Amino acid sequence: MTRRRLPGLLLLLLALLAGLIGPAAADQICAIDDTDREVCLADPAERIIALSPGATELLFAAGAGERLVAAVEHSDYPPEAKALPSVGSHDRLDLERLVALQPDLVIGWVTGNPAEQVERLERLGVPVFRIEPRAFEGIATALERLARLAGSEAQGRLAAERFRQGLAEMAARHAGAPPVTVFYQVWDSPLMTVNDEHLIGKAVTLCGGVNVFGGLARLVPRIDEEALLAADPEVILAGGRGEQNRSWLEDWRRFPKLTAVARDNLFLVPPSLLQRPTPRLLEGSRLLCERLEVARGPR
Incomplete structure (x- = not known):
């Protein structure tokens, strides 16, 4: 009789324990x-x-x-x-x-x-x-x-x-914008950029830009000057050290036949606004979009 009741008592004990442990986990x-x-x-x-x-x-x-x-x-x-x-x-x-x-x-x-x-x-x-x-x-x-x-x-x-909401409004504002080819410079030595999977690459796309190195496999690939000259972007954007250092962009003026140089489409974007995955990326994207709008207009 006692043995027959034992499984039932064990089940009751387990149920009680589950009641004690369950709420804590929940x-x-x-x-x-x-x-x-x-x-x-x-x-x-x-x-x-x-x-x-x-x-x-x-x-x-x-x-x-x-x-x-x-x-x-x-x-x-x-x-x-x-x-x-x-x-x-x-x-x-x-x-x-x-x-x-x-x-x-x-x-x-x-x-x-x-x-x-x-x-x-x-x-x-x-x-x-x-x-x-x-x-x-x-x-x-x-x-x-x-x-x-x-x-x-x-x-x-x-x-x-x-x-x-801010993202949706920006996407609607720039939907259908004429495409413009873009090179985004992350660093100068070695020369580095981003692909389309990077958030900066997605910001370029959001603004109607076409990242000339968007199809590369690495998220932040290294490239050389020859590759950039061959890609011949209409716009060059730079972040890295920020507004206080324009030398990156000025260096590209060594290549006057480069489309971005010939059209004076060389722009800086504060790196903290684009290179950190935070809400301020919207502000950085707005600046990026403004730069591309300038590039689309008559120069």
Whole structure:
């Protein structure tokens, strides 16, 4: 008789345990990162460290700036980000200082941080949420997911909605624009550009531009001057060091027969507006579109 009742008692005990354990698991705060890993927290993160300037900017935009306790070098936007303690550069983290700050969440950069250092953090029990948006929608999604983990969901949703709306308006404004061939210079030595899968490449397409190196396999490929001369773009855009250094563009004047040079279609775009996957990419894209409109007009 006792033996027959034992399975029933075990089932009852398991059900009770499930009742105790289930709600705790259900109460976890979870989000999928850009490597398709699910990161779960028991409570909203209160001590966050950002391992890229872009992540820092996204967290502030998502309403989680007050929860940041540190960031990497060059985290300079918004202005209050400059006051955050540094944990090294994005490609050489100061793990000792980082761990000493006792973060309950670290926002990593998929391809920008040393994998072995990030994995070491995880072995120490530090949750790492990796991001690297590769499309405009990925920026909106990152805002929502970061806000969820930080407990600022309302602000994150609002920021994401504003970004999506701004993107839709820009796409409608430039739909059907006459195509113009473009070369975007990321760096000068070695000479580097982007393909169509890069966010900058997508911004060029959004504005009605045709990236002359858009079909290359690498996201940020190296090229040589001969390849550029053969492509003969109508427009050359440069980022890299920014407005304070026009030497990149002036160097192309060595080739007066280059179409972009002959038409004086040499333009700078502030790199922080295009080279970081943040809501400010819309501002950078607007500037890019304006440059292409100038190039389309009579010169």
